[in-house]
Amino acid sequence: MDALLALEKGVCAELDQQAAAERAQGFHKNWPITDGVVDEGLYLAGSPRMLWILKEAWEEGIEETGGGDWSVTKTLIPKIVKERSIGDKGLYARMAWVTYAVRNGYPTWQQLPWVSLDPKVGESLLQIAYINISKYPGQKVSYPPFLKQCYKRNQDMLLRQITTIAPDIIIGGGTLWLFLEDLGLQRADFTPAGSVQVCHKGGRLYIDAYHPSQRGGSDWYVDDIVAAIKQFRQHWAVAPPAQNV
Numbered sequence: 555m556d557a558l559l560a561l562e563k564g565v566c567a568e569l570d571q572q573a574a575a576e577r578a579q580g581f582h583k584n585w586p587i588t589d590g591v592v593d594e595g596l597y598l599a600g601s602p603r604m605l606w607i608l609k610e611a612w613e614e615g616i617e618e619t620g621g622g623d624w625s626v627t628k629t630l631i632p633k634i635v636k637e638r639s640i641g642d643k644g645l646y647a648r649m650a651w652v653t654y655a656v657r658n659g660y661p662t663w664q665q666l667p668w669v670s671l672d673p674k675v676g677e678s679l680l681q682i683a684y685i686n687i688s689k690y691p692g693q694k695v696s697y698p699p700f701l702k703q704c705y706k707r708n709q710d711m712l713l714r715q716i717t718t719i720a721p722d723i724i725i726g727g728g729t730l731w732l733f734l735e736d737l738g739l740q741r742a743d744f745t746p747a748g749s750v751q752v753c754h755k756g757g758r759l760y761i762d763a764y765h766p767s768q769r770g771g772s773d774w775y776v777d778d779i780v781a782a783i784k785q786f787r788q789h790w791a792v793a794p795p796a797q798n799v
Contacts, residue, residue: 558594561718562628565590565711569689573622583620584690587611591683591719592627600657602783605683605721606649607729608765609701610692621691631679640669640676645727645766648775652725653678655780662780663773683719685712687729705732722758723783727765748778752786759786 569586576582589611591597611630613621624630631646633639640646647669654675655661669675688696688704689711705712713736716724726733734740737760744751744762751762761782764775 555594555598557718558591558598561715562588562590565715568711573690577620582690585620585622586689587613587622587686587691588625588689589627589685590715592631593680596681597683597719600681602656602722602759602787603683603720604653604656604681604723604725605685605716605719606725606727606766607733608645608684608686608727609696609729610686610688610690610704613691626686627684631684635676635679638670638673638676640679642668642670643772646676646679648766648772649682649684650675650679651772651776652779652783653682655776656783657681660780660784663776666776683721685715685719687712687732701729701732709736723761723786724758725761725763725779727763727767730760730762747782747785749774750778750782752782754786754789757789759783759789 566586566588569588573585577584597603611626634646640650650669651663651666655663655666657678667675687701687708689708712733716737724730730739731741739753739755739760743753743755744760745753749764753760753762759782761779763779766775768775
């Protein structure tokens with residue numbers, strides 16, 4: 555717990571300092587959008603511990619005045635869970651369905667309750683960790699060269715987040731390709747499982763999936779990820795202790 559709280563504090567301070575310097579030099583007008591563990595107590599108490607790695611937080615109307623200065627995990631997710639405003643489509647609904655299914659006996663998507671009808675489905679998001687490659691407001695489409703640039707810029711921070719969060723499962727929404735070398739992985743380590751590619755290495759499951767906001771049905775998206783995790787469950791072990799930061 556102490557390590558996770560220290561990580562949250564340290565990352566926020568580092569990003570604020572970076573943003574202040576870049577704003578002063580006229581590089582942009584934005585402030586950071588932070589991420590990490592949604593609720594440290596619920597995350598540590600749950601099994602398996604799941605980390606989603608996505609691209610960037612979208613924010614509208616930032617071109618002239620800038621944006622940011624909020625948190626995906628400490629502000630947005632708790633807010634939409636409390637207000638029950640997640641809905642039944644889009645990335646947060648799909649993330650909630652996956653998490654709820656893994657924690658509740660692996661039902662198929664057809665067997666899952668609608669997020670809008672059962673608050674426990676949305677509340678499952680409070681148990682996850684979630685980090686973005688870019689820590690600034692973004693657009694609806696994130697192109698590979700831009701993501702690669704963001705990864706290089708935030709590389710040390712992103713790897714520190716993974717080490718301290720210490721997940722049993724990492725789900726990349728079109729992002730794992732950036733981490734392969736740093737995590738000691740190769741593309742050959744992954745095998746296809748429906749719409750996802752999976753790798754079990756070092757006691758951890760890596761799932762290379764489409765981004766949860768991709769177009770198309772939620773049924774196959776949720777079912778393929780849940781099936782991969784279900785198959786992995788016999789390998790679960792206690793996550794390694796978080797490192798001090």
